Amino acid sequence: MSTTLTKPEMSAHGEWVSEPLRRDVGAELPDWYQQIQADSWHNFLETPEPVRKDENWRFADLKKIRFERINPVGSLNEQGSFVERFRSNRVDSAIGHCLFANGHLIESDFSQLPDDVIACEINEALANHSELVKEHFMQDPARLGSQKFAALHGASTLCGVFIHVPKNVVIDGVIEIHHVNSGENTGIFPHTLIVAEANSKVSVFENFETAGKGDSPITVGMVDLDARDGGKIQYASFQNNGPNARHMQINASRVGRDSAVKNCFVNLGSMWVRNEAVSRMMEPGADSQMFSANLANGTEEYDQRTLQLHEAQHTTSDLLYKNALYDDARTIFSGLIQVGKGAHHTDSYQTCRNMLGSDTAEANAMPGLEIDADQVKCSHGSTSGPISEEEIFYLMARGIPAERARRMISLGFLNEVIQRLEGDDVKEFIFGKVEAKFRAI
Amino acid sequence: MSLKIDNLHASVEDIEILKGLTLEIPKGEVHAIMGPNGSGKSTLSKVIAGHEDYEVTEGSVTIDGEDILEMEIDERSRAGLFLAFQYPHEVPGVSNANFIRAALQSRLPDGEEIDAVAYYKDLYAKMDELEMDRKFTGRSVNEGFSGGEKKRNEILQMMMLEPKYCIMDETDSGLDIDALRVVAKGVNAMRSPDRGFLVITHYQRLLDYIVPDVVHVLYDGKIVKSGEKDLALELEEKGYDWVKTELAAA
Numbered sequence: 001m002s003t004t005l006t007k008p009e010m011s012a013h014g015e016w017v018s019e020p021l022r023r024d025v026g027a028e029l030p031d032w033y034q035q036i037q038a039d040s041w042h043n044f045l046e047t048p049e050p051v052r053k054d055e056n057w058r059f060a061d062l063k064k065i066r067f068e069r070i071n072p073v074g075s076l077n078e079q080g081s082f083v084e085r086f087r088s089n090r091v092d093s094a095i096g097h098c099l100f101a102n103g104h105l106i107e108s109d110f111s112q113l114p115d116d117v118i119a120c121e122i123n124e125a126l127a128n129h130s131e132l133v134k135e136h137f138m139q140d141p142a143r144l145g146s147q148k149f150a151a152l153h154g155a156s157t158l159c160g161v162f163i164h165v166p167k168n169v170v171i172d173g174v175i176e177i178h179h180v181n182s183g184e185n186t187g188i189f190p191h192t193l194i195v196a197e198a199n200s201k202v203s204v205f206e207n208f209e210t211a212g213k214g215d216s217p218i219t220v221g222m223v224d225l226d227a228r229d230g231g232k233i234q235y236a237s238f239q240n241n242g243p244n245a246r247h248m249q250i251n252a253s254r255v256g257r258d259s260a261v262k263n264c265f266v267n268l269g270s271m272w273v274r275n276e277a278v279s280r281m282m283e284p285g286a287d288s289q290m291f292s293a294n295l296a297n298g299t300e301e302y303d304q305r306t307l308q309l310h311e312a313q314h315t316t317s318d319l320l321y322k323n324a325l326y327d328d329a330r331t332i333f334s335g336l337i338q339v340g341k342g343a344h345h346t347d348s349y350q351t352c353r354n355m356l357g358s359d360t361a362e363a364n365a366m367p368g369l370e371i372d373a374d375q376v377k378c379s380h381g382s383t384s385g386p387i388s389e390e391e392i393f394y395l396m397a398r399g400i401p402a403e404r405a406r407r408m409i410s411l412g413f414l415n416e417v418i419q420r421l422e423g424d425d426v427k428e429f430i431f432g433k434v435e436a437k438f439r440a441i
Numbered sequence: 442m443s444l445k446i447d448n449l450h451a452s453v454e455d456i457e458i459l460k461g462l463t464l465e466i467p468k469g470e471v472h473a474i475m476g477p478n479g480s481g482k483s484t485l486s487k488v489i490a491g492h493e494d495y496e497v498t499e500g501s502v503t504i505d506g507e508d509i510l511e512m513e514i515d516e517r518s519r520a521g522l523f524l525a526f527q528y529p530h531e532v533p534g535v536s537n538a539n540f541i542r543a544a545l546q547s548r549l550p551d552g553e554e555i556d557a558v559a560y561y562k563d564l565y566a567k568m569d570e571l572e573m574d575r576k577f578t579g580r581s582v583n584e585g586f587s588g589g590e591k592k593r594n595e596i597l598q599m600m601m602l603e604p605k606y607c608i609m610d611e612t613d614s615g616l617d618i619d620a621l622r623v624v625a626k627g628v629n630a631m632r633s634p635d636r637g638f639l640v641i642t643h644y645q646r647l648l649d650y651i652v653p654d655v656v657h658v659l660y661d662g663k664i665v666k667s668g669e670k671d672l673a674l675e676l677e678e679k680g681y682d683w684v685k686t687e688l689a690a691a
Contacts, residue, residue: 398544399518412534
């Protein structure tokens with residue numbers, strides 16, 4: 001009897017990409033940016049893939065990101081259907097919007113925004129507002145584990161929007177950035193850069209979906225939020241991709257004096273999601289609110305890593321992440337509050353709550369706290385458990401059938417997060433989608 | 442036409458709490474049950490509502506001749522039973538208005554929708570009666586409500602659902618006198634020949650406001666004494682030990 005020796009299974013993954021995923025964007029990109037692209041490509045090649053023994057990837061199922069190949073998006077030839085889809089699936093009352101399909105800008109309308117607001121496609125901004133973009137673009141390196149992803153992002157052709165709100169301009173209403181993606185393992189690199197100058201205010205809603213159920217885009221998005229001197233930004237990301245998509249977002253908030261940034265992630269789709277969020281409270285009076293509502297089922301894995309960084313005195317932050325899990329879904333929450341040296345009078349909270357809708361769902365939570373200052377109020381904690389039987393009893397005692405009672409309670413569980421957003425239109429849109437997914441479970 | 446409890450035995454974790462309780466509340470009447478702590482008052486309300494922690498080992502509960510022990514919790518409610526909870530639960534993220542609406546919706550046949558305009562008009566009118574602020578429609582069910590607000594909210598649900606039989610489990614606990622008066626006003630407005638009430642209480646005070654037709658004394662899982670409303674006063678005066686002594690003598 002002869003034995004056939006097989007090679008030990010090498011890491012089954014390929015090299016992600018063999019060259020930067022770039023295409024002509026029809027704009028002349030500034031030198032400093034081309035340098036970032038070149039440096040990022042170098043970093044991408046140098047940076048090893050995540051390994052599980054890295055604390056930042058603890059509990060993660062790395063098989064989900066062993067990319068054989070990340071494909072270029074290619075050209076776009078069915079624009080009509082994307083536009084149609086967008087029209088039927090958007091926040092109708094948005095004061096400005098733009099639509100991307102596989103990273104290509106399909107349409108945009110920012111005409112209703114106040115005159116001195118800059119809102120335009122990111123490559124256009126790089127070309128036309130080079131200095132302004134440079135001041136805010138990727139100022140904070142990825143620091144929660146996704147360096148390789150961030151490098152790939154920096155090296156690739158981006159899609160997305162640059163919004164600059166000048167001093168004292170308050171934008172009433174929400175700006176929607178909508179992405180419809182398709183294809184097989186197509187690499188999409190959205191970059192949203194929002195700057196709120198003194199006493200200005202802006203709210204942005206970014207919406208991700210796939211064109212079809214079978215599509216499997218790999219999105220590596222980055223968001224820079226920069227609010228200063230009383231500026232206010234609300235950024236809400238809503239992800240409702242098909243079941244084969246993989247979705248990563250790396251968000252960095254820089255919060256200046258008396259400024260406030262709200263950063264919210266809502267996830268309903270994708271087989272794998274990783275949301276990293278870093279908030280830096282850089283000057284007194286800075287306030288950061290970070291929240292997330294997620295409904296995971298099937299074998300979906302949602303991986304959440306956060307950092308609340310208090311760098312100055314008298315700053316506040318509040319984090320609330322909620323996960324409702326069904327079937328064999330997994331979530332990982334790892335959050336750290338870091339109160340830096342001298343950041344006295346910090347007020348900081350962090351809560352992760354997981355509602356387990358099945359015996360096989362798995363919620364991991366790793367809350368953390370490091371304090372190097374005095375007169376600090378901080379709390380952190382996490383809870384995981386099934387839906388309360390007493391709550392179900394209460395609803396049923398009013399005539400509501402068990403199934404419906406469970407759904408109402410679970411929906412309410414996530415709604416508590418949704419209600420923290422501003423803007424009834426955004427809240428209603430997200431609530432409706434969450435409700436629809438609950439119905440389908 | 443009545444809520445009829447016959448020889449009811451019920452246990453929790455194999456400990457028998459109700460030991461052959463028999464009681465009939467005809468429509469149009471208000472019956473009060475008084476009893477010392479541990480006599481089985483709250484068990485009775487939970488068993489009738491169908492809480493899963495309680496096992497019925499013997500006896501029956503019917504409303505208008507229909508056996509409800511075979512029904513699911515929600516079916517009992519839709520059949521016309523209402524339990525006002527001693528400790529109403531909080532349901533975060535579910536607005537009070539949507540909660541009550543879902544309860545009403547569950548009573549409609551499939552495909553039929555509640556008329557939202559009429560619903561809110563009705564809801565607001567009843568909230569006014571209970572002196573409840575409109576803000577309670579948008580707030581999460583019972584979340585952050587005071588004790589009195591929670592109890593008013595129970596009565597609001599009762600008024601909206603218009604049940605045939607109402608069981609009020611220590612509705613007076615945690616209420617100050619003003620709240621008690623408002624709650625009682627709501628209950629009294631609902632008294633009708635088509636509705637029966639079972640008011641469970643530890644104290645006689647509530648019965649000054651909701652005057653019962655019959656008072657029963659529950660002791661050790663059974664009704665040991667029944668009488669007219671004066672029985673409540675006598676109990677208040679002599680204390681539950683009086684009943685215990687009488688029983689021991691018998």
